[in-house]
Every structure is written in structure tokens, then in C-alpha cells.
Amino acid sequence: MGRTLRFGYQMSLVFSQPIQKHQFALRMLPQSDTRQQIKEREICVEPACTLQEDVDSFGNAYVYGAVEHPHTAFWVEVCGVATVWGNAALPCQDTPLLLAPYRFASQYTKAGDTIKGYYERNQRAAGEGAYVFCERLTHQIYQDMAYVQGVTDIHTTAEEALSGGQGVCQDYAHIMLALCRMADIPSRYVVGMMMGEGYSHAWVEVCADGKWYAMDPTNDKMADDTYIKISHGRDYQDCIVNRGTFCGTTTQTQNVRVVVHDV
Amino acid sequence: MYDMDLLDNTETVNRLLARYGVKFGIYKNNTFKEQLFPFDAIPRVIQKKEFDYLERGLKQRVLALNLFLDDIYHGKKIVKDKVIPEDFIFASSGYMPACEGVTPAKRIYSHISGIDLVKGKDGQWYILEDNLRVPSGASYPMIARDLCRRSSPKTFRDNLLEDNRNYAQLLRRAMDYVNVEGHTVILTPGRYNAAYFEHSYLAEKTGAHLVNGSELLVEDDRLYYVDYKGKKERVGAVYRRISDEYLDPMHFNPDSVIGIPHIFDVYRKGNLALLNAIGNGIADDKGIYYFVPKMVRYYLGEEPVLSNAPTYLPFYETDMAYVLAHFDKLVLKDVAEAGGYGVVFGSSMTKAQKADFIALLKREPRRFIAQEVIDFQDLEIQDNGTVVERKADLRAFVLMADEPYVWKSGLTRFSRNPDSFIVNSSQGGGFKDTWVLSR
CATH class of the missing domain: 2.60.40.2250 (Immunoglobulin-like)
Structure with a gap:
């Protein structure tokens, strides 16, 4: 139901x-x-x-x-x-080639030294599935970032946000995307609405085992039945x-x- | 072969060029400087037989590049068949996902292509780069020829050379061929653009309207030109001299004030032809350049007539090994840069610079290509009453309508600095007329 x-x-x-x-x-x-x-x-x-x-x-x-x-x-x-x-995943029938735009770094998700260092420390372990890895990243980013408004703006990249350690949902999502793409996991930026937020919200969808899973690093959870999706793209720019x-x-x-x- | 009065009139021709506004604008340290584009009257002469060969190669190359663009934004067969690694497409800033599935009128992407070549000391021609976005430069030899014909009519009576004043007809044909319905306009960002002279000159010669973004309007998925009385008339083709990212603030750079909101929607729905198409940057990327001969074989099943300069991709391990072993004799180019910027010669670096560069190269191998330095032929130029030799290249123009047509002339640019191999006009070089002999 x-x-x-x-x-x-x-x-x-x-x-x-x-x-x-x-x-x-x-x-x-x-x-x-x-x-x-x-x-x-x-x-x-x-x-x-x-x-x-x-x-x-x-x-x-x-x-x-x-x-x-x-x-x-x-x-x-x-x-x-x-x-x-609720937690239903979207089927992802696209071939790897059609997913290509979501596999490579985009303007906001280019990895600099901070992202690269962070990725090294949280690398995908041998045999670790894409889903498990992304779930772990969701927790990790939630722990390492502080939700602070007004520190970052719409031009802040994943690299800049992670270096500062503070940001809002847009920044959490960009950092997550940068890391997923380094691990060659197709992932996309999602804009939507969420119960209790009062403002628009951003999270990510990651493609694992042929399905898109919606994960929200800002709130450290899967996007559940209180989330309504509006649009998706490579990063903020595609979803303005x-x-x-x-x-x-x-x-x-x-x-x-x-x-x-x-x- | 040319008369002395042709050379004697150099100064007059240059003065007239200045009066007509043949200038090149350069942005340096955030200030806009306009400088003259010095003309040297000694022409580059290309024999008929030699040009026939270039023509065959250029047509073939542009056909292959068009097929490549169509493939990338549709089926992506060339990537599926692993001829080009996907990194070189999807990680490139020239690839525009917004163009996925968009088919331009008559499936033409590069209507006006500027292909840069050099002739080696061995007499062989090499392609240096392809310019498929908004290549500029055709207007300079056009007007220079026109002025020289007046200042030295005898030269042009005595020599059998191809008339290059048909560029406007070729351009008009390319525009009319794809025009969907309505007027044809040339869209300029305005008089502070480096190539504003060219925009106005081509508009005058082709009879197209010269417009800026504020004179065009989108309504009901159609594009209109609004004249001074406020009357709207449908536009079916835009030869735009604005780069992709500034063309439509609703889809690309939201801060653009020189574009036309929603023009991309009109184009996408097939109600407008844009010359050149949006998204062409993926085909003239310096990294993709390496693959153009492979494209010719893949799409046309032919051997390429014209060769690239020998190029290495540090992305491939074997090429990286070669580049590191022969670093001093190579030139390295940043694939994201243009206009002669981001080009470094291994031989001119200090030890420390070299170490830094190699570290960068190892960190970001995808970002660079390496090429053998081609020892290209010097051309004679006049320098304060004497004749000296300088490096020069050739930009050939290929115009696409029902078939590709190579303009029988071209822009020959030379470096003013005797030690420089970089002939780009953004770097302060001069130009020559290019004569193609008719027999």
C-alpha cells in the first residue's frame, strides 16, 4: 500500500x-x-x-x-x-552507455584533493556491493558534515563543501555523487519535496544491480514514502x-x- | 609571380583594413584591447594539384566528423564498438547531454568547419586541429583580396588563381540549405567581440540580417526577428557567433545576457536551424582529435587522405611511456584550452617546471595530448623593407550544404615572433592571403 x-x-x-x-x-x-x-x-x-x-x-x-x-x-x-x-527502487534498464552522463564527474562533482583523500579513506572494499557501499557513504557523509545554512551557496562544488565540512542538502548530495562516480557507480542528483522540510530538498539516486535507489545523506536515510521526486540530472545545474x-x-x-x- | 606593386601597396592595404575595422579584440587581464590584424601582402601560393589533394582530405574529414556527431548524440555506435573509449566522450566538457536525441535540420552539425593545417619541411601537410564550433577568419582573406585586386589589378590579371570572393555564396548556400522557414540571420554578441568585423562583413556580403540577442524573440516555439518598428518576422536559420553555453540562459549558462531565452527549445523541436549545431565541442576536443583518422575508417570505410600530426594520448600506458621517454622533443597541449593557450614545449621547460608538469600529467593523463613538434615550412614575410621567414599555418574552410565544399582559399596566419611556433591570432600574429592556382 x-x-x-x-x-x-x-x-x-x-x-x-x-x-x-x-x-x-x-x-x-x-x-x-x-x-x-x-x-x-x-x-x-x-x-x-x-x-x-x-x-x-x-x-x-x-x-x-x-x-x-x-x-x-x-x-x-x-x-x-x-x-x-516507501523504499521501492526504480528499475534502471538503461545500458551502461546510456548511463554514462551519470558515471562521470560533472561541473559540481569534480574531485579535487579533498574528495580524493576522502575517497581513499572510505574506499569501496573488495567484494563490497554498490548498494552497501553507497549506504555506507550516506552514513559517513552524514557524520562528517555539519548541516549549516548560509555557509555555502548555489555555486559551491562538492570539493569546496567537503573542504569546509559544512553545508546544506545540495552540498551533501554533490559530495555523495562525486564519491559514487569515483567508484564507477552511476548516480544522479535529485530535487524533490519532503514532508516536514518546508523547503525543496535534494538527495541522490544510485544505480545498483539494475535499480535506482534513492538515498538521502543529509538525513542519513533512504528516501521513504515522505519524499516526492521532482527532477533528476547530473548535478544541481540540470535541476534548477x-x-x-x-x-x-x-x-x-x-x-x-x-x-x-x-x- | 606577383607584381612589386602588390608588395608596395602593403601599407595602403593595411591602412584601409584599419579603416574598415579589421581588428582583433583581445581580453587580457580583464581589459578589452583591440589591435590591428596585420596583413602581409606576400601570398601563400598553393598549386592546383596540391589543393585538389587537400580538398579531398578535408571533405572526407568533415564528412566523418559530421557522422561522428550524429552518432554521439544518437546511437553511440563508435563507443559501443570500442573505437573511442567512453571517457573521451562523457568526461569531456564538449559533450552536451542536453543534445541527446536532438537531430538538427538535414542532419548537418558542422556547416562551417575551420580546419587548421601546417605544411612540414618534408612537404607533407598535417592537420593540427579541427574547429567545428564558431571558427572565425574567412572574412580576412576575403577583404584583403578585394583590396589587393584594387591596388594591384595587374597581379590578378596575370596570375590564374581561384577567385575567393565566392565565400559569401558558399555560406549563403549552407544557410539556405538548412533554413526551416523564414529569414536567415547572423547572431553576434556585439561590437566588443573579437570577431565583430567578421560578423558585420559576412552579413553584408551574404545579405543576412546582422542581429544581437535582444532583437530575437521566441514565441510558441518559433523564433522571430523583431524589427525597429516592432514587426515580427519568422527566422528559419541562425548563423550564430555565440558559443553554446551563452546561447540560451534557460538551458545553459543562466547568467548569459547575450543569448535568446528558449532558442534551444525551438531548435530541439526542429523549428530552427542553428549553424553550427549545439554540442559540436565534443568533436573538436583536442583529445578527440587523436581519433579522427579512426573515425574516417569507421564511418566511411576509407583510409584518411590527410594525416594528423603524430599524437600520443598519455591516457594509454604505452603512449605515456613514450611521452615520458621523449618529453623534451614533444609539445604538450591541455585539451580544455584553445586559442594557443595551454600549449607547452618540453624543450623550453626548466628542470623544476618539467618535474611539476610530469607530476600533473601523471595525475591527470586524460587532460593532455602530446605531439611531435612539426618542423613546418617558413613563409616569407615583409619586415621593415626586408623579407624574413616566419612560421605559418593555414585555416581551410569547409562549408556543408548538400555536399561539403572546400573554399578555394583560406586564412594563412603567421607568427611575428621568429622563435614562436604559435600562430594563433589571439597571440598577436598577422595574416596573409591564400592563393589557390586554378591550373
């Missing part, structure tokens, strides 16, 4: 001065797979405009559109109902929730509110 959750993801941008020619692309639409079934899904954008929907080469759904006239606020909400099956450009001289304030609860 799956667990049925109601979710709401709100994001608002407030501009100090009116902006115009605002173009945006939003990767915030959860999709159905064998781990979660999206039963209702609605997206509202304010100011109202025509939205187009597409799927990118990683398989993520995204919507895009434009608000041409001057406006001082931009608001978007995605809400719906999902049924989620909101991309946009506009014309205007302004400062902007972003607010994100994510709510997940039982129906």
Missing part, C-alpha cells in the same frame, strides 16, 4: 522595481514513475500567461512562458496529490527549479514554501 500525500510547492519573486520581458522555465513538476504516482497536478502562474510544457533530455518535465508587461511580483504554485511507495531572465533594474527576493502532508 502506498502512502497518499498532498503536496504544494509555492515560489514567489518580489521585485523592488517593475520588471518586464520576463522569461522563465520551471522544473517543478513531479512525474509518475514506479515509486510515485501523481494523481492530481495543477500549476498556477501569476501574472497569468500561456504556459508550454516539455520534457528535457534527462526526462524532466518543465514548463516555460513569458510575461511581457511590467510587473513587480511573480508567483507560481504547483499542487496535487501523490501516492508514494526556476530559471529566468528579465529586463529591469531591481533587487529580487525569493520565497519558497513547500508543504507535504498526509491526505
